[in-house]
Amino acid sequence: xxxxxxxxxxxxxxxxxxxxxxxxxxxxxxxxxxxxxxxxxxxxxxxxxxxxxxxxxxxxxxxxxxxxxxxxxxxxxxxxxxxxxxxxxxxxxxxxxxxxxxxxxxxxxxxxxxxxxxxxxxxxxxxxxxxxxxxxxxxxxxxxxxxxxxxxxxxxxxxxxxxxxxxxxxxxxxxxxxxxxxxxxxxxxxxxxxxxxxxxxxxxxxxxxxxxxxxxxxxxxxxxxxxxxxxxxxxxxxxxxxxxxxxxxxxxxxxxxxxxxxxxxxxxxxxxxxxxxxxxxxxxxxxxxxxxxxxxxxxxxxxxxxxxxxxxxxxxxxxxxxxxxxxxxxxxxxxxxxxxxxxxxxxxxxxxxxxxxxxxxxxxxxxxxxxxxxxxxxxxxxxxxxxxxxxxxxxxxxxxxxxxxxxxxxxxxxxxxxxxxxxxxxxxxxxxxxxxxxxxxxxxxxxxxxxxxxxxxxxxxxxxxxxxxxxxxxxxxxxxxxxxxxxxxxxxxxxxxxxxxxxxxxxxxxxxxxxxxxxxxxxxxxxxxxxxxxxxxxxxxxxxxxxxxxxxxxxxxxxxxxxxxxxxxxxxxxxxxxxxxxxxxxxxxxxxxxxxxxxxxxxxxxxxxxxxxxxxxxxxxxxxxxxxxxxxxxxxxxxxxxxxxxxxxxxxxxxxxxxxxxxxxx
Numbered sequence: 001x002x003x004x005x006x007x008x009x010x011x012x013x014x015x016x017x018x019x020x021x022x023x024x025x026x027x028x029x030x031x032x033x034x035x036x037x038x039x040x041x042x043x044x045x046x047x048x049x050x051x052x053x054x055x056x057x058x059x060x061x062x063x064x065x066x067x068x069x070x071x072x073x074x075x076x077x078x079x080x081x082x083x084x085x086x087x088x089x090x091x092x093x094x095x096x097x098x099x100x101x102x103x104x105x106x107x108x109x110x111x112x113x114x115x116x117x118x119x120x121x122x123x124x125x126x127x128x129x130x131x132x133x134x135x136x137x138x139x140x141x142x143x144x145x146x147x148x149x150x151x152x153x154x155x156x157x158x159x160x161x162x163x164x165x166x167x168x169x170x171x172x173x174x175x176x177x178x179x180x181x182x183x184x185x186x187x188x189x190x191x192x193x194x195x196x197x198x199x200x201x202x203x204x205x206x207x208x209x210x211x212x213x214x215x216x217x218x219x220x221x222x223x224x225x226x227x228x229x230x231x232x233x234x235x236x237x238x239x240x241x242x243x244x245x246x247x248x249x250x251x252x253x254x255x256x257x258x259x260x261x262x263x264x265x266x267x268x269x270x271x272x273x274x275x276x277x278x279x280x281x282x283x284x285x286x287x288x289x290x291x292x293x294x295x296x297x298x299x300x301x302x303x304x305x306x307x308x309x310x311x312x313x314x315x316x317x318x319x320x321x322x323x324x325x326x327x328x329x330x331x332x333x334x335x336x337x338x339x340x341x342x343x344x345x346x347x348x349x350x351x352x353x354x355x356x357x358x359x360x361x362x363x364x365x366x367x368x369x370x371x372x373x374x375x376x377x378x379x380x381x382x383x384x385x386x387x388x389x390x391x392x393x394x395x396x397x398x399x400x401x402x403x404x405x406x407x408x409x410x411x412x413x414x415x416x417x418x419x420x421x422x423x424x425x426x427x428x429x430x431x432x433x434x435x436x437x438x439x440x441x442x443x444x445x446x447x448x449x450x451x452x453x454x455x456x457x458x459x460x461x462x463x464x465x466x467x468x469x470x471x472x473x474x475x476x477x478x479x480x481x482x483x484x485x486x487x488x489x490x491x492x493x494x495x496x497x498x499x500x501x502x503x504x505x506x507x508x509x510x511x512x513x514x515x516x517x518x519x520x521x522x523x524x525x526x527x528x529x530x531x532x533x534x535x536x537x538x539x540x541x542x543x544x545x546x547x548x549x550x551x552x553x554x555x556x557x558x559x560x561x562x563x564x565x566x567x568x569x570x571x572x573x574x575x576x577x578x579x580x581x582x583x584x585x586x587x588x589x590x591x592x593x594x595x596x597x598x599x600x601x602x603x604x605x606x607x608x609x610x611x612x613x614x615x616x617x618x619x620x621x622x623x624x625x626x627x628x629x630x631x632x633x634x635x636x637x638x639x640x641x642x643x644x645x646x647x648x649x650x651x652x653x654x655x656x657x658x659x660x661x662x663x664x665x666x
Contacts, residue, residue, distance in 0.1 A: 027061055105169070105260075110187045112170040112222060113258040114199065116142060116153065117234075119162040122251035126160045136208050140215070142253075143202040143378045145519040146170045147195075152378075158205060164253065170199070189226055189263050193275055196513045198222070202378045203239060203250070210611055214242050216250045217320050217375045219516070221276065222257055227269040231262030243358050243369050246322035283512040290326065290506045293499070301496050304476045312414065312464030313474045314406050317370040317385070323514070328507040330370055330385075331404060331469040332518045334393035339521050339648040344435070346394040348576045351435040352608055352651040353390075354381030372516040377649050387432035388416040392468060395420060395430070403471070405429070407463035407482065419466060419487070427487050429458050435575065443483045456483045469507060472498040524646035531610055531652070536642040538612035539656065543629055543640065546620075550630060557637035560659060563589045564602070564641035568655040571604060572645050575653070594661045598635070601628050602659040610644060610654050625658055633662035 034055075105111060119140075131137040139155035140162050153166040172187050172195065187195070198219040205213040216239035225233045234256045241250045294315050302308055316324045340346045353376070358369035369383065373390065376382045388404045395402035401421045409415045418430040419440075427440035438458035444451075462480040466473050466489075473495040477485060489495050506512055544554045566589065570582040594600045603625040607615050619625040631638070638660050645653040 024061075028056070106171075108186055110172045110192070111260045112146075112172055112225070113260060114144070114168045114170060114222070115256045115258065116164045116166045116168075117254040117256060119164050119251050119253050120160070121249065122158070122160050122162060124250070125158045125162075128157075128159050130159075131157045138205060138207045140164065141204050141206065141378075142166065143204065143374065144168055144170075145200040145202075145374050145517065147173065147197050147517070148520055150374075150519055150522055155206065162251075189265060189267050192226055193223060193267060193272065195223075196279055197517050200372075200374050200516060200519070201237070201239075201253075202375050204378050209614065210609060212379045212381065214320060214371070214375055214379045216240060217242060217372060220255075223272055223276070224269075225257040225259050226263065226267045227272055228259075229266055231259040231266075233257050240321070242320040242375075243322075243367060244360070246320070279513045283514050286506050286512055287514070290502055293502045294326075297496075297498055301474055301476065304496065305478070307478070307480075308474075308476060311475060311480050312406050312408065312462070314465060315472070318368050319516075320369055320371050320375050325370075325514070326472075326503070326507055327370075327404070327406075328467050328469060328472055328503050329515055330373075330389040331396070331467070332373075332393050332509065333396045333469060334373075334390075334518065334521070335397040336394060336521050336648065339523060340394065343395050343398045343400060344437075344578070345576055346398065347391060347430055347432070347435040347437075348653075349647045349651055350387050350391040350394070350432050352647055352653055353377075353387060353649075354608055355384065355387070355433055356381045357383050374516065374519045377519065377521070380650050384433060385416045388418050391418045391430060391432040396468065403466040403468045403473075405460075405463050406465050406467075407480070408461050409459055410461060412461075415460070417460065421487065421489075425488075429460065431459075437578065440482070440487070442486055458482070470500050470503060472503055521648045524648060524652075525650045526610075526644060526646040526652055528644045528646045531644040531646070532642045535610050535612055535615075535644065535654070535656075536640060539616060539640050539642065542612060542616045543638065543658075546616075546629060552630070552632065555637055557593075557639050557661065560590075560593050560637065560639040560661065561641050563593050564639060564657045564659060565643065567602075567604065568641060568643040568657060571606070571655055572643070572653055597663055598661050599664050600659065600661045601631075602657055603628050604655060604657040607654040607656065608652070610652060615654070615656060619656070619658065628658045628660045631660045631662060636660060636662040 128138075138158040140158055141155045142153040142164055144151045147170075149170055151168045153164060156163050172192055199222055201216075201218045201220055203215040203218075205215050207213070218237060218239050220237060224235070225231065234254070237253045237255055239250045239253060240246055241248045298313075298315070301313065314327055317327050317330065318324055336346065340349060358367040360367040370385045370389070371379070371382050373393075376386045376390065392402045392404045395418065403419050403421075405417050405419050407415060407417075416432075418432055420428045420430065422428070429438040429440055430436075431438070438456075440458070441454035441456075443453050443456075460482045463475055463482050463485055464480060465475060471489075473489055475485065475494075476496045477494045479485075486494055489497070504511065507515070509515070509518065540556065547554045563586070566582055567586045570580065570586065573582075574580045590600055590602075601624075603619070603622065605615075605619055605622070605625070607618070609615070620629065628638075638658075640659070641657050643655045645655070647653070
């Protein structure tokens with residue numbers, strides 16, 4: 001029976017993984033040592049292949065391999081309603097040898113199989129007790145991004161030596177359109193040497209209350225495998241901490257890199273080292289020249305006006321690894337495909353990512369940390385700068401003229417937000433933390449005292465500079481107050497611009513090897529209907545238990561619960577579009593569901609998570625909700641409705657409404 005090339009390569013990969021898993025090389029070495037030492041006669045000068053195979057069979061090694069190797073029955077794609085079309089490389093996890101996960105490999109493409117073989121020296125978890133079966137514990141999850149491909153491992157319990165055992169099949173495709181032209185050819189050694197894109201590894205810790213922490217962000221140069229005669233190499237990756245701990249080792253991951261198919265001609269290690277050195281030198285020279293230019297530009301800016309010294313003009317910002325990068329490099333043109341349908345929906349998505357400032361050890365105020373996009377998305381939260389740069393990138397992807405604004409809020413608190421300029425010179429501010437939009441109308445300081453002036457509705461006080469992926473402009477107007485500012489960027493007496501060529505030399509994609517590659521957005525990780533049903537059932541249980549503790553019975557009104565759905569849908573639509581609709585139908589349905597002489601009370605609330613106990617504890621802190629949940633009276637009926645709205649990544653908007661109706665007794 002002959003197999004097509006892609007099936008044969010898939011079978012080889014499965015067997016290869018299995019042999020690694022059972023440590024076949026170690027067993028063979030042991031048998032070989034024993035055979036040489038014990039089984040050979042003094043007269044024998046060499047060990048034949050037949051002697052060695054008999055020794056393996058005698059010790060049961062072959063039987064053990066065949067006994068443990070199982071193959072699942074394949075279901076044809078046609079039975080599943082799928083077309084047999086070539087697919088890109090997918091995540092390969094050997095969770096269970098009896099349930100092998102299929103992966104489609106194109107025999108005309110080159111692949112890098114990156115295997116994580118466990119962790120060690122995560123000393124922060126040295127005293128971590130062994131979790132009991134079924135016990136909820138903190139977990140590690142490893143995320144990867146490589147050339148527009150994103151994967152993640154299954155969560156494993158946090159430990160000093162975490163059991164991170166995972167395999168990822170990464171496609172190494174050429175530049176150009178995938179599936180056509182030059183992009184469909186297999187990459188050779190020279191081509192792969194020129195691919196300087198690293199594998200970006202992000203390690204996330206999730207605690208028992210589902211709070212996430214960024215443990216490490218690491219850029220792996222995989223090209224050392226190009227000099228391996230076998231096409232395989234093993235490495236130990238030292239993961240450093242983030243922020244104030246960026247010089248401290250967080251832990252070590254053991255990995256192996258396997259190139260498939262192997263190279264017919266390998267490269268010399270000296271060639272690879274020379275290429276890496278040249279790339280570093282080229283990057284360092286570009287960064288040096290930009291720094292020289294930025295210093296000269298800053299001196300010129302200060303000479304314009306003395307007050308410019310106190311304006312918030314931010315040219316560089318530190319990332320999670322403590323590396324200073326130009327702020328323009330944090331913004332890219334990001335298209336979300338089918339995941340987001342409009343700029344306002346993009347703003348809603350960004351606002352659903354949690355807000356968390358970088359932790360500070362001791363006093364000293366705020367710790368600056370602008371995260372790379374992958375670290376921000378994987379952690380699912382970040383500071384206002386992370387939100388603003390992501391929203392600006394998405395708005396640029398939708399074709400808007402968008403900029404990140406750096407300035408202050410009331411009480412002189414530093415803040416960043418987003419601004420778009422319309423073709424009719426309309427200026428709109430976008431608050432990335434709330435998705436609110438504000439129209440900017442400048443106040444005329446030279447107008448007569450009694451002349452009507454617009455009242456600003458936005459919460460911003462001053463603005464020092466604006467930037468996007470191509471431009472950086474500093475505010476050199478007499479006042480940096482937002483309400484007095486003109487946003488005519490072509491007026492050089494109001495805004496001092498950096499050279500777009502200088503900005504592009506260090507911030508455009510591919511300009512330097514130190515720039516993190518731009519990851520694509522992933523689809524929602526939640527199934528909205530299932531998540532809504534599950535959370536609603538858990539909240540019902542918690543309400544029943546809470547009322548039981550108070551000596552109260554609980555009777556649910558399923559029809560009233562269903563009626564609440566339209567209100568929750570309207571709330572989310574209003575957050576997305578800014579327009580309210582459907583309120584009349586909801587009010588009419590409630591009037592019909594509540595009999596004459598009865599009172600209706602409802603309490604809607606919004607969450608960014610779907611943890612039932614956390615949500616219920618938050619609700620009970622509101623006296624309005626507590627009054628509904630603990631309602632006493634005649635003919636009391638309770639209702640609760642949950643709607644989970646899933647967005648890209650693991651972002652979600654969760655709306656909950658508690659309600660009750662009861663007979664009014666005077």
